[in-house]
Amino acid sequence: MTPTADRAAVGFDLDMTLVDSRPVSRRALECLVEEHGHDLDVEMLMAAYGLPLSQWLAPGTDSELFRALQQQDVSDVVAMPGAFTAVDAARQAGHRVVVVTAAPSALAATMLQAVGLRVDVLRADVWAAGKVQPLRDERCWAFIGDHADDMQAARDAGTIAIGVSSGTSPPYGADVDLGSLERFPAWLISQEAANARPT
C-alpha cells in the first residue's frame, strides 16, 4: 500500500509508543495502596503495563479513582525516544498525525500537552478492535503501536501495521517491526523513495 490522497494520515498509538506514562501510573497505584487501602501488587502490575484498564486492574479496584490519580500526576509523563522526530517526519511527508488510544480523551490530551507533542486528531477511549473504525475514519495509511492488538487493528483497518518494541509485550503481527520509533523517519523516507521509483 502507498500513501494516496485518500490515505494521507499516519496513526500512532499513545502509551508506550509516543509517551511513557509508567511514572504516572506507578504513582497512582502507590497512592491507591498507601492512601486508599487497595491491596495491589504494584510491581506485578507494572510488569504487565499496557493492557486495557479493565483487564489490568483487579476487579473491585476503583478505576475511576485510578484515572483521577493519573490525571493529578500527569506532568510525570515523558515522551518516548524518537516521538518528536517521528511525528515531524510524518507531518513533513504530508501526513496528518492521528493518535488512536485506549486512554480517556482528557487524560490523553493532557499527556500530549505535558510532553509538548502536537497532533492533528485525537481518537481516545478505544482499544484492540475498537481502533479499527477510527483508523478507517481518519484514513490512516499506517498505524504504529507497541502491542499485538494494535497490529491486528491496523491490519483489519487496511493500514500498514508498524510495530515498535517499547511496550511490555512484542508487537506480534506487525507488517514492519521497527524495534524503535527512532527508526520511523528513515523507514518513511525509504517508502517515499520506493514509491517515487518508476515501475
Ligand SMILES: [Mg+2]
Ligand atoms: Mg500502547
